[in-house]
Amino acid sequence: MYVDEQKPARRGILNLTLIGIIVVLCAFLIIETLFIIGTGNIIPDFSKKPADKVAVIYVEGEMVTDRNPGPGYASSDTVMKELRDAQDDPRVKAIVLRVNSPGGSPVAAQEIYGQILKTKQVKPVVVSMGDMATSAAYYISAPCNKILAVPDTWTGSIGVIWTLRNRTAYYQQEGVEFYVAKSGGYKDIGADWRGLNDEEKAYVNDLVNETFQRFVDVVADARHLPRDEVLELSDGRVYTGVRAEELGLIDGIGDLYDAIDAAAQLAGIAGTPEVVHFDGSALYYPLLVSGHASATPAAGYYQPYYSPYGQLHA
Numbered sequence: 001m002y003v004d005e006q007k008p009a010r011r012g013i014l015n016l017t018l019i020g021i022i023v024v025l026c027a028f029l030i031i032e033t034l035f036i037i038g039t040g041n042i043i044p045d046f047s048k049k050p051a052d053k054v055a056v057i058y059v060e061g062e063m064v065t066d067r068n069p070g071p072g073y074a075s076s077d078t079v080m081k082e083l084r085d086a087q088d089d090p091r092v093k094a095i096v097l098r099v100n101s102p103g104g105s106p107v108a109a110q111e112i113y114g115q116i117l118k119t120k121q122v123k124p125v126v127v128s129m130g131d132m133a134t135s136a137a138y139y140i141s142a143p144c145n146k147i148l149a150v151p152d153t154w155t156g157s158i159g160v161i162w163t164l165r166n167r168t169a170y171y172q173q174e175g176v177e178f179y180v181a182k183s184g185g186y187k188d189i190g191a192d193w194r195g196l197n198d199e200e201k202a203y204v205n206d207l208v209n210e211t212f213q214r215f216v217d218v219v220a221d222a223r224h225l226p227r228d229e230v231l232e233l234s235d236g237r238v239y240t241g242v243r244a245e246e247l248g249l250i251d252g253i254g255d256l257y258d259a260i261d262a263a264a265q266l267a268g269i270a271g272t273p274e275v276v277h278f279d280g281s282a283l284y285y286p287l288l289v290s291g292h293a294s295a296t297p298a299a300g301y302y303q304p305y306y307s308p309y310g311q312l313h314a
Contacts (some may be wrong), residue, residue: 051271051272051273051274052091052093052264052267052269052273052274053089053091053092053093053273053274053275053276054092054093054094054095054096054260054263054264054267054269054273054274054275054276055082055086055089055092055094055095055096055275055276055277055278056095056096056098056256056260056275056276056277056278057079057082057083057086057095057096057097057098057278058074058098058100058277058278058279059074059079059097059098059099059100059101059112059137059140060074060098060100060101060130061073061074061100061101062074062101062102062103062104063076063101063103063104063105063108063109063112063136063137063140064076064104064105064108065077065105065107065108065111073104074101074104074108075108076105076107076108076109076111076112079112079115080111080112080115082278083095083112083115083116083119083125084115084119085278086119086123086278087118087119087122087123092123092276093123093264093267093268093269093273094123094124094125094126094263094264094266094267094269094273095119095123095124095125095126095263096125096126096127096128096256096259096260096263097116097125097126097127097128097140097141097144098128098130098256098259099127099128099129099130099133099137099140099141100129100130100131100132100133101132101133101134101136101137102132102134102135102137103134103135103136103137103138103139103157104135104136104137105136106136106139106160106211106215108136109136109137109139109140110139112140113139113140113143113218116140116143116144117143120143120144120145123267124145124146124263124266124267125144125145125263126144126145126146126147126148126259126260126262126263126266127141127144127146127147127148127259128148128149128254128255128256128258128259128260129141129147129148129149129150129153129155129241129250130153131153131154132153132154132155133149133153133154133155134154134155134156134157134238135157135158135159137155138155138156138157138158138219138249139215139218139219141155141250142218142219142222142223143218143222145266146251146252146259146262146263146266147249147250147251147252148250148251148252148253148254148255148258148259148262149241149244149245149250149253149254150241150253150254150255151240151241151242151253152240152241152242153240153241153244154238154239154240155238155239155240155241155244155249155250156233156237156238156239156244156249157236157237157238158215158216158219158230158233158234158236159212159215159234159235159236160208160209160211160212160215161208161236162204162207162208164190164192164196164204165192166192166194166195166196167192167193168192168193168194168195171193176193178193180193186200186203189203189204190204212234215234216230216231216234219234219249223248223249225248233247233249241253260273260275
C-alpha cells in the first residue's frame with residue numbers, strides 16, 4: 001500500500017491558513033464593534049430621515065466667463081452649474097454663496113445674477129462676504145435673500161471701468177509700423193497701435209455708462225433703495241462691512257457660519273443642517289501650481305486676458 005507522506009504537511013498548511021483567516025475576521029469584527037460603540041451607533045436608527053442640507057458655493061477670484069480659467073478666477077459657468085445642481089437637489093434646502101472677489105467681467109456677473117434670480121424662486125440664497133466682494137461681486141450679491149459681511153470686509157465699488165492701451169510711442173521707438181485694413185471706422189477702436197480720437201472717446205464712455213446704469217438699476221431694485229441714493233453711492237469707492245450695513249447695501253454683520261444659520265432659518269430647517277461644500281473651481285489651483293503661484297511654469301499662463309480692445313470690468 002502506498003502512503004502519501006506529504007498529506008499531513010498539506011493539512012497543517014491548510015489548518016494554519018484557516019486559522020489566519022479566522023483571526024483576521026475576528027480582528028475586523030472587534031475593530032468594527034469598537035468603532036460603532038465609540039460613535040454611539042450601536043443599533044442603526046432606520047427611522048431617521050436624512051438631515052436637511054445647506055449648500056455652500058464659492059465665488060473666489062476675478063469673475064470670468066471662461067469654463068476653465070485657472071487659479072485666481074471664478075468661472076460663471078462653474079458657479080451657474082453649482083447653483084443649478086443645488087437648486088435641483090431636493091435634499092438641499094438653502095444655499096450660501098461665499099463671495100471673495102474683487103469683481104470682473106460684467107457678462108460673468110450678469111450670468112450668475114440671472115441664475116441667482118431663478119434659484120431664489122426655489123430656495124433661499126444667502127451671501128457670506130469674505131475679504132472682498134466689490135464691483136461685479138457686489139452685483140451678484142445684491143439680489144440674494146440676505147447679505148452678511150464681517151466688519152472689515154470691503155464691498156461696494158459700484159461702477160464700471162474700461163482700460164485701453166495706447167502703445168504708439170513704444171511702436172514708434174521700435175520702428176514698428178502697421179497697415180490696417182478695416183471695414184468700418186470703429187473696427188479697430190481700442191487697438192494699442194493708435195489712440196482714440198474725441199468721437200471714439202465719447203463712444204467708449206457711452207458704452208461704459210450703459211453698463212453702469214444697468215448696475216445701478218440692479219442695486220436699487222434688489223436692495224429696495226431709491227435710485228438717486230444708489231447713484232450717490234456709486235462713484236467707485238469701497239465700503240467696510242459696517243458702513244455698508246449703515247447704507248443698506250448689506251443686511252448685517254456675520255461670518256460664514258452665521259450665514260449658514262441664516263440660510264437654514266430662512267428655509268425652515270429644524271435642528272442642525274448638514275453643510276455641503278461645492279468647490280469645483282478650487283481643484284485647478286493644487287493641480288496646476290501645487291499651492292504656490294511660482295511653483296510651476298503653468299502658473300504663468302494664467303494671466304488676465306487682455307484683448308485688443310482692452311478690459312471691461314465691473
